[in-house]
Amino acid sequence: METLEGMKRTHHCGDIRKTEVGQEVIVCGWVSRRRDHGGLIFVDLRDRSGYVQVVYDEAAMNEGTFHKAESLRSEFVIGVRGKVRARSEETVNPKMETGDIEIVCTELRILNKAKTPPFYIQDGIDVDEKVRLKYRYLDLRRPEMQKNIMLRHRVAKVMRDYFDRNGFLEIETPMLCKSTPEGARDFLVPSRVNPGQFYALPQSPQIFKQILQVAGFEKYFQIVRCFRDEDLRADRQPEFTQLDIEMSFISQEDILTMMEGMIKELFQKSIGVDVPTPFERMDWDTAMDKYGSDKPDLRFDMPLMDISEYVKGSEFKVFNAVIESGGMVKCIKVDGYADIPRRRLDDLVKFVQIYGAKGLAWIQYSEEGIKSPFKKFYSDETFAKIAEATGAKTGDLLLVVADKRLVVDTALGQLRLEMGKERGLIDPDALRFLWVVDFPMYEWSDEEKRWKAMHHPFTAPRDEDIEYLLSDPGRVKANAYDMVLNGVEIGGGSLRIYNAELQEKVFESLGLTPEQAHQKFGFMMDAFQYGTPPHGGLAFGLDRLVMIMAKCDSIRDVIAFPKNQSARDVMSEAPSEVDEKQLRELSIRVSAPKKKDKNENKDN
Structure with a gap:
C-alpha cells in the first residue's frame, strides 16, 4: 500500500x-x-x-x-x-x-483497499440492527451516524462551557464504589486484593456529589458514566452517560431557572433552535389526573376527563361497583373518530389490559346516533350531559376506562399517546418542555410490601409534610422535580436532606434499621454531622437528550458503541467467559453451567 x-x-x-x-x-x-x-x-x-x-x-x-x-x-x-x-x-x-x-x-x-461491506455506507439503510451493531465501525461511517456523534460532542461542549461560565467545577467521582442496592441492580466488580469482597459500579454519583457539598465546593457538575443492571429498551442501556449537577445555598426556583438557561443555550448552540423560557410548571397530581403520566406529552391536547358523576347510580354494575369501591370512570375524546372500525376497538381493549385495566368502553357520537356497549343503561339526557362536559360533538369518540385511580390514569394515559400517534396529532418538529414538580415522596411496592423512595432516599420532603413521614408516608410530597420534553423525562432531581436527624427518619420510614442504614450509608451520615449546607441538584440523561435532538428513535443511534437489547456488545463479543486462572485470582467460582463445545460429541 x-x-x-x-x-x-x-x-x-x-x-x-x-x-x-x-x-x-x-x-x-x-x-x-x-x-x-x-x-x-x-x-x-x-x-x-x-x-x-x-x-x-x-x-x-x-x-x-x-x-x-x-x-x-x-x-x-x-x-x-x-x-x-x-x-x-x-x-x-x-x-x-x-x-x-x-x-x-x-x-x-x-x-x-477494502472488502465489500455487508451493507451500503449511506443514510437510510434498511438493515437489521444486529448486522449494524456487529459491524459498528462500518455503521459509524454512515453520514447520519457521524452527525449524531458530532452532535453529541457539541452538546457536551456547550454543557461544559455553560457550567464553567456559571462558576461550577467539574469533579470526577469514583467508578469503584460501595454497593447500595436501594434502586436498580448493581454491577459488581470483584476485588482481587480483598478476596470475597466486591465493588459496585455507580448507578449515580449521588452520595459523592452530596459529600462534595459538605466539603464546600458549592457548585459541582460532571458528565459521567453510570451503570444499572436492568432490563433494556429503546431508551435504556446498562451503561449510560448523564450530566450530573449539585449546588449549595439555593432554592428549587434557583435550580429550575439555571437549568432552563442551560437548555436554552444548548439547543441554540447545538442545533440552532430557540427554546422559549420559562418552562411550564405542573404538579405531579395534575399531570397524572389530566394526562395519566408524570411525563406528559404536551404536543397535542386530549386530556383525561372524569365522568364518574354522570354514570354513577345506574343499573350498569361495572361502573357502579368501581365508583362505590372508591374508583373512578374517566375518558379521553378522540375528535372525528366515531367511525372507528370495530376490529380496532377490540385491539384497544387488549391494549389497555396491558396497563392493568380490566376492559375498555366507548361512546360513539355518530351521524346515526349514539353507539355504546352501555347505551341501554343510560338515558339520552345522560349522554348529552357527558357530551357537554367533555366537549364531544357529532363525529367524535369517547374511550372510557373504569377502575382504581392509578390504573385508570395509567391505561388512559397510554391510550392517549396511542391515539395521538394514530390520528397524526403529534408534530414531530415541536418541542414542548415542562417541569413536573411536587412528586410523592414514596411509592408502594406490592412485591416488597413496603414503601420505597420514588426518587431516592436523600430527597427532601416538603416541610409541611415531615410530620407524616412515619404515620402516613403516602401523603408526603417531596421537593422533587423532573424536566420533561415531548413526553420523555430528560432530567430529574430534588432538594436534598441536609439534616442528619431527618435523614435517619427517612431511612426509618423506608424500613431500614439504624444498623442497616449505617451499613449502607454510614460514611455519608457521618459526614452530615460536620456542618452540611442546604443543597440540591439534578441529573440529565445525556443519551436520551441527544436522541431527541437528533430525532432518533433509539439511544443506540447516538452512542458510539452501545449494547444490544440483551446487554451484549456483538462487535467485541462482550460479556464473555474468562479463564480459570483469572477466576482463581479473584476467589470466584462460577456455578452457571458451561456451554458444550460445539465439536463435542452429543452422545458422550
Whole structure:
C-alpha cells in the first residue's frame, strides 16, 4: 500500500467551496461511489465533513494514475491531489454541500483497499440492527451516524462551557464504589486484593456529589458514566452517560431557572433552535389526573376527563361497583373518530389490559346516533350531559376506562399517546418542555410490601409534610422535580436532606434499621454531622437528550458503541467467559453451567 509521505492534507472533503476554484488541494477519505464513463471516472470521496466529487480524466493524466483510478472500489482509502474547478451549470448537484465544484485529480494514492461491506455506507439503510451493531465501525461511517456523534460532542461542549461560565467545577467521582442496592441492580466488580469482597459500579454519583457539598465546593457538575443492571429498551442501556449537577445555598426556583438557561443555550448552540423560557410548571397530581403520566406529552391536547358523576347510580354494575369501591370512570375524546372500525376497538381493549385495566368502553357520537356497549343503561339526557362536559360533538369518540385511580390514569394515559400517534396529532418538529414538580415522596411496592423512595432516599420532603413521614408516608410530597420534553423525562432531581436527624427518619420510614442504614450509608451520615449546607441538584440523561435532538428513535443511534437489547456488545463479543486462572485470582467460582463445545460429541 502507498503512504501519504510528502502529501499533507490541505482540506476536508465537505469544506471546499467555490472560493477555492483554481487552487491545488489535497484531500483524503473513503471512496463512497465510483462511476466509470469510459475515459472519465467520477468518485464521490467522503470524510467526516462530507463529500466531494473527484474527476479522473484519462486525457489529462498519466496512464498509471488513471489505471489506479480504474481499480478503485467502495470504501478504498485514498489520498488525492488535484485542482478545484467549478462545475458546469447543468452538472451542479444541489444535494451536496460541495455540489458546485469538483477536484480534477493530478495524483492518486491508494492508502488501503477494502472488502465489500455487508451493507451500503449511506443514510437510510434498511438493515437489521444486529448486522449494524456487529459491524459498528462500518455503521459509524454512515453520514447520519457521524452527525449524531458530532452532535453529541457539541452538546457536551456547550454543557461544559455553560457550567464553567456559571462558576461550577467539574469533579470526577469514583467508578469503584460501595454497593447500595436501594434502586436498580448493581454491577459488581470483584476485588482481587480483598478476596470475597466486591465493588459496585455507580448507578449515580449521588452520595459523592452530596459529600462534595459538605466539603464546600458549592457548585459541582460532571458528565459521567453510570451503570444499572436492568432490563433494556429503546431508551435504556446498562451503561449510560448523564450530566450530573449539585449546588449549595439555593432554592428549587434557583435550580429550575439555571437549568432552563442551560437548555436554552444548548439547543441554540447545538442545533440552532430557540427554546422559549420559562418552562411550564405542573404538579405531579395534575399531570397524572389530566394526562395519566408524570411525563406528559404536551404536543397535542386530549386530556383525561372524569365522568364518574354522570354514570354513577345506574343499573350498569361495572361502573357502579368501581365508583362505590372508591374508583373512578374517566375518558379521553378522540375528535372525528366515531367511525372507528370495530376490529380496532377490540385491539384497544387488549391494549389497555396491558396497563392493568380490566376492559375498555366507548361512546360513539355518530351521524346515526349514539353507539355504546352501555347505551341501554343510560338515558339520552345522560349522554348529552357527558357530551357537554367533555366537549364531544357529532363525529367524535369517547374511550372510557373504569377502575382504581392509578390504573385508570395509567391505561388512559397510554391510550392517549396511542391515539395521538394514530390520528397524526403529534408534530414531530415541536418541542414542548415542562417541569413536573411536587412528586410523592414514596411509592408502594406490592412485591416488597413496603414503601420505597420514588426518587431516592436523600430527597427532601416538603416541610409541611415531615410530620407524616412515619404515620402516613403516602401523603408526603417531596421537593422533587423532573424536566420533561415531548413526553420523555430528560432530567430529574430534588432538594436534598441536609439534616442528619431527618435523614435517619427517612431511612426509618423506608424500613431500614439504624444498623442497616449505617451499613449502607454510614460514611455519608457521618459526614452530615460536620456542618452540611442546604443543597440540591439534578441529573440529565445525556443519551436520551441527544436522541431527541437528533430525532432518533433509539439511544443506540447516538452512542458510539452501545449494547444490544440483551446487554451484549456483538462487535467485541462482550460479556464473555474468562479463564480459570483469572477466576482463581479473584476467589470466584462460577456455578452457571458451561456451554458444550460445539465439536463435542452429543452422545458422550
